[in-house]
Amino acid sequence: MAKKKLSIKDIAKTLGVSITTVSFILNGKAKEKRISEELTKKVQRYIKEVGYTPSHLAQSLRLGKSKVIVFMVEDISNQFFASIARLIEEKAYLNGYKIIYCSTENETAKAKELINTFKVRNVDGFIITPTPDLEESVKGLLDEGFGLVLFDRWMPDVLCSYVIVENEKSAFEATQHLIDRGCKKVALITVESHQIQMTDRLKGYQNAISQNQLSPYVFQVKFHNMAQGYDRILDFFSNNPGIDGVFFTTNYLAFEGLEAMGNLGIDVPGQVKVVSFDDHYFFNLYKPKITAIEQPLELIAEKLMEAILHQLDEAEMNSGPKQFILSNKLNIRESSTI
Amino acid sequence: MAKKKLSIKDIAKTLGVSITTVSFILNGKAKEKRISEELTKKVQRYIKEVGYTPSHLAQSLRLGKSKVIVFMVEDISNQFFASIARLIEEKAYLNGYKIIYCSTENETAKAKELINTFKVRNVDGFIITPTPDLEESVKGLLDEGFGLVLFDRWMPDVLCSYVIVENEKSAFEATQHLIDRGCKKVALITVESHQIQMTDRLKGYQNAISQNQLSPYVFQVKFHNMAQGYDRILDFFSNNPGIDGVFFTTNYLAFEGLEAMGNLGIDVPGQVKVVSFDDHYFFNLYKPKITAIEQPLELIAEKLMEAILHQLDEAEMNSGPKQFILSNKLNIRESSTI
DNA sequence: TAATTTTGATAAATCGTTTTAGTAAACTTA
DNA sequence: TAAGTTTACTAAAACGATTTATCAAAATTA
Incomplete structure (x- = not known):
């Protein structure tokens, strides 16, 4: 097993030339370094014949x-x-x-x-x-x-x-879209995070809400994991009966939220309209199909x-x-x- | 920028010892190679102090x-x-x-x-x-x-x-499960592939079908891509009206198949019961929730x-x-x- | 005391490249 | 024909580690 890999040294020895020459030819510097055409061809032919490939490790070490x-x-x-x-x-x-x-x-x-x-x-x-x-x-x-x-x-x-991506702008558009469709009490369901992609989405929502003189309903899910998220969102809907539109800032929240709403007997979109950030293959399969913001992958x-x-x-x-x-x-x- | 990384050579020079000594100590061979405890400690202290870490590239090259x-x-x-x-x-x-x-x-x-x-x-x-x-x-x-x-x-x-995984056994069980639930015309929807994971699933299905003296309905989708798969499966259901159970050999096929059945007005599970290979987060979210074979990830x-x-x-x-x-x-x- | 062993360390080869600095031989030039 | 230039190629250092072989001094043995 494991026939030893050829090195540039082996090539040089077999052909009776120096390592330097072979290296120059390998790196396309034959002309520049004035290696004769004849020798260049000969070396190239042999390299091809034996299927030599340089060691990337050695190159990396040398070149940094x-x-x-x-x-x-x-x-x-x-x-x-x-x-x-x-x-x-x-x-x-x-x-x-x-x-x-x-x-x-x-x-x-x-x-x-x-x-x-x-x-x-x-x-x-x-x-x-x-x-x-x-x-x-x-x-x-x-x-x-x-x-x-x-x-x-x-x-x-x-x-x-x-x-x-334009987090704030898209969040604004999503919220405005819900408002345009007649929603009066639009909630934002997001994760509790100070990271900028999330605060930007929050900003976009808030801008749309205030521009339309509506009241914000922001729910930030803490300690985000599947099971907990579901429970919290279930509570949120139970405690906020008048909500007629929801914007989820991630698709995971939307999946959990949709299930919670389903279990509470809330009709989507009849009773509550839904938009989510981060489109997903499954949003198109879900009944009803879910409106979502698609990032340009x-x-x-x-x-x-x-x-x-x-x-x-x-x-x-x-x-x-x-x-x-x-x-x-x-x-x-x-x-x-x- | 880019303060030069320390090498073993730098360590050796600063400490006035040889590279070999440093290397032995680094590799825990101090005892074995009879480096004095005093020197060992000194080198170790210095290494920790300057935060030296060996170059993996050089090690890889040397050690192969x-x-x-x-x-x-x-x-x-x-x-x-x-x-x-x-x-x-x-x-x-x-x-x-x-x-x-x-x-x-x-x-x-x-x-x-x-x-x-x-x-x-x-x-x-x-x-x-x-x-x-x-x-x-x-x-x-x-x-x-x-x-x-x-x-x-x-x-x-x-x-x-x-x-x-036990492809054949699980496929058998899935098929048998559909039969146990009263299905008489159980179809297999699979990809056209001669690869063993797929032929094994096919075998499992066939065994269950023949053990129950039923007729097989095997549909192999060719040139598998999303759009085509959907169309083919739609055709299949149109042309095979009596089917009352389907076993999909991959979750992608199931997603497409479920959509096709939905668009044909086929009621799942009332009219057709469904099982899929490869469980998926969404199978649990789908309405109805989809029975599936879960691989032990x-x-x-x-x-x-x-x-x-x-x-x-x-x-x-x-x-x-x-x-x-x-x-x-x-x-x-x-x-x-x- | 001379020979042998042990101790504590190191020089140098090696892994497989790239590249700088040469070096002979052939060719120009004046 | 002596000096300078080109041409065609190469020796050797480096990259940063590991490891074998070696060596001088100290300690032990006979």
């Missing part, structure tokens, strides 16, 4: 670049993050990069630990959905010259590349890779950060119309 | 092990694979391994290309859901001494480690890591392959009972 990007998200099994993972994969491989993933579970301590682990592991760049209070770690990465792009959330205090992935590759590209290293704020799409379905 | 495992699945954005990814992540990191993912889209050419790419990249092991006709590539990996575990599917012709992940780490562990390198066949659980819900 490992061609690895860390994709650090809240939870890789979450459909949103898994979808992005899928979409960036191809672009990364096309550019010779590998992607290592890891999940923070939105815990700051875990995120910091992961960042330290990977810093030491000679990765080149990080794509991160930051947890709360991660500013210092992130600044550390920048100081040490790692590539870095934030997404889903950004940090107002840190000047760096990011890819986010492909575009997010594209911009993420554009931003990170841009940073890792030697030539453009010291051009400024790339910051993208992308538009969402409100997919209007039965839950807010019939 | 990169501590990287490739997780190669059909589609990382698929909920099943994403969940497994999440579950193996922690175990891998605890053991000092990183995980690189990639998606084959079940295309043999792509899988072969990915395998070649990663072979060259000095990874240590592979966790793979093999595409059709991947036997040769997989054998190649084994010959070259890579760690390897297959999952979801296995290859009868290749002796290697794998983690799979945690156990799969656990066994995958057990098998791969076992192989990568020098000490146990040449013990035989580990093969796990895990039991599923039939979650009986409304779609097959009311």
